[in-house]
Amino acid sequence: MNERSVRRLVIVGGGTAGWMAATALRRLLYPGLSIEVVESEDIGIIGVGEATIPPFRMHNALLGINERDFVCATQATFKLGIEFRDWGRLGDSYIHGFGKLGVDLDGQPFHQYWTRGAAAGFAADIGDYSFNVVAARQGRFMPTPSDAPKDTPLQDISYAYHFDAALYARFLRQFAESEGVRRLEGKVVDVRMNPESGFIEELILADGRVVAGDLFLDCTGFSGLLIEKHLHAGYEDWSDWLPCDRAWAVPCENVVPPTPYTRATARPAGWQWRIPLQHRVGNGHVFSSRDMSEDEAAAMLLANLEGAPLGEPKLIPFRGGKRRLSWVRNVVAIGLSGGFLEPLESTAIHLVQTSIAKLALLFPERDCSEALRNRYNAQMDEEFECVRDFLILHYCATERADTPFWNRCRTMEIPPSLKERLALFRDSARILLRSDELFTTVSWAQVMLGQHIEPRRYPPVIDRLSDAELKKFLDHVKSVISSCAAVLPPHEAFIARHCRASPLK
Ligand SMILES: Cc1cc2nc3c(=O)[nH]c(=O)nc-3n(C[C@H](O)[C@H](O)[C@H](O)COP(=O)(O)OP(=O)(O)OC[C@H]3O[C@@H](n4cnc5c(N)ncnc54)[C@H](O)[C@@H]3O)c2cc1C
Structure with missing residues (x-):
């Protein structure tokens, strides 16, 4: 000093x-x-x-x-990712899992090999190649064990919390x-x-x-x-790009074991979150007041809770x-x-x-x-803009036209930075990031594919593997992930054994 x-x-x-x-x-x-x-x-x-x-x-x-x-x-x-329901199309469900997606090979990201495999008809669902997605779907969780076998997904389990x-x-x-x-x-x-x-x-x-x-x-x-x-x-x-401007939030009782992931379910004029905690579930309905009244949005939230509400919903306006x-x-x-x-x-x-x-x-x-x-202001501008573009992706990459809200999202003009990124991915499965971006290639690939943005081709270098080699590679990655995920205990059992919180007084 x-x-x-x-x-x-x-x-x-x-x-x-x-x-x-x-x-x-x-x-x-x-x-x-x-x-x-x-x-x-x-x-x-x-x-x-x-x-x-x-x-x-x-x-x-x-x-x-x-x-x-x-x-x-x-x-x-514990949280392994976020499930998105009904975003790209009604009836859809995909998980944006944290951590890796498959295994990158010769410097090329995994999703490009998957794109070729999918086009040839021998790749499984993209989620089957993410350890976090497979574990989340099965409701399993544990952090990296000290004796994790080398070169397996167990060595570096990526997670967050609710x-x-x-x-x-x-x-x-x-x-x-x-x-x-x-x-x-x-x-x-x-x-x-x-x-x-x-x-x-x-x-x-x-x-x-x-x-x-x-x-x-x-x-x-x-x-x-x-x-x-x-x-x-x-x-x-x-x-103009992020059309929601209000949220109703209300906790409810836990009636099922906590899932190791957040859920975001699209609604007619926005979406609903579900965040499982040990003592309750946090819920909220984020919506556009231009498309739905506050009363209707509150009623929709209350009608879609799993357990009894624990209090009155709270309205939070935002911009x-x-x-x-x-x-x-x-x-x-x-x-x-x-x-x-x-x-x-x-x-x-x-x-x-x-x-x-x-x-x-x-x-x-x-x-x-x-x-x-x-310097600080420029860095914060960039941070916010990168996150903004990633969020807009969820809205604009939809095929839904069933409500005025979704139709507007589907057809809206998007920032040039995002437009360029989508065009490149559609063209050849390439994802170019700015340095230090929060969301990596893995996140962008999962959400773009989850929202049905399908690349027309893949980089020529991916053809270095023969069809048989590529199929063997994809099958191997999938099978290692599946057997590693099976080792994890149920999320609730892990909590009960290691970190059960006392009931609140
Ligand atoms: C609907 C909704 C859902 C969200 N969900 C998530 C999520 O899932 N994950 C996530 O990462 N973030 C989420 N966030 C954001 C997250 O809640 C906030 O980023 C985080 O809580 C930080 O809030 P804050 O501390 O900035 O503000 P606040 O929690 O509002 O705190 C403001 C503080 O300022 C004090 N204060 C204000 N005025 C005065 C004054 N005049 N004098 C003295 N003190 C004053 C208040 O007393 C309070 O202590 C969500 C936000 C919203 C609105």
Whole structure:
């Protein structure tokens, strides 16, 4: 630390974003930096955000949190992927599984060999070549065993969690406080800015207390209290491509063993999520208010629950998009205050995590230099755009024309970046990614094929194998995956044996 260093980091908001930022930055930054979280119990947290993707596990690893403690404290279950029902066509079901797809050969991705095999009529369903998909379909789960046989899918099982968002915020808060993060209960009602620099210098709380800081993280959720209300960052609206603008959320009783995957079922004007936890199932109906009334959407959600609802549904309006600038002067927006992309691929918590990681790498001195801000903002633009395109893919690659909503999705104009990607895949099964993209070739291939985008051909190099060799290769991969998945215990049995949470009081 020197005389230019940030000494007081103030985080406004104690939801998932605020506490993830506090815990990670406490670990990643320097001693002598004070970290304070100001949150208001009266306002509360959004309380949804229960499905994650595999990079989430890095947060626990960074903090040195034991998996069993985390799972028990948050009533978590394990997640191998996401099942999509009725998206491409009514009656469809495919799973976007985490981890690998088949085995890449000679530098060529597996799905290109599969494309040739499918055209020749001897490839099985693409899901049969994903270990995660096969295990998920059978309801099995375990993490990588210490004695996993070499060169098998058991060596590197990729998974994430479903957890209770309110319990997670509480869990992280305890952890943060034990690491020296200070928490202030209070509602921020105003700020004091430096008249020359425009930097925020102090927060004014409702009871008159003043909280001074050098750098502020705006983790205030959709309200964007600092970044928008005071610094007017602006919002880029992506609702032309992501047509849903409301969600009803309601938990229900568990009536079947928890599946090791999230489910997203398409509905006439949106889709419904199902997230199994140990003590309940989280459900929500994400819909377009242009195509369905709020009452009708709530009724549809309640009619499609597996168990009795545990409370009244909660309505959450939103606008898909992002802040034009995530970092303005000495304020960085992290979490819902920075933007929102609907939870179709469980990416919001990941965007929180990646914002924190980028901020730690670009952590400024008190002047928050323009070069750092520009770099950070450009990186966040790219992160959001890549996720946006992947989400739009689920909507635009549909053959459904049975409702005005789906017909509009099917025929809508899509971003040029996505158009180019789809054209290349249709042409020759090629998928080109930007560097550092969250969703890999494996994810794009599974969703494109799952939504019936069929490549017309494959790269010529795939013809290096004879038909017999290709068939042998595909059969071998499928059989290894099938026998490895059979080794896993049922998901529920694994939880009962290793990490059963106590009932909530
Ligand atoms: C319908 C829906 C479903 C979702 N599903 C998923 C999912 O499955 N997976 C996933 O990764 N993400 C999901 N998300 C996103 C996820 O919920 C959020 O990204 C995550 O919870 C982070 O929220 P947050 O901390 O930014 O905001 P919040 O949880 O809203 O927290 C805001 C905090 O700011 C405080 N605050 C606000 N104003 C003030 C003030 N004036 N003074 C003091 N404190 C203040 C509040 O008290 C609160 O502590 C979903 C979101 C929605 C809307």
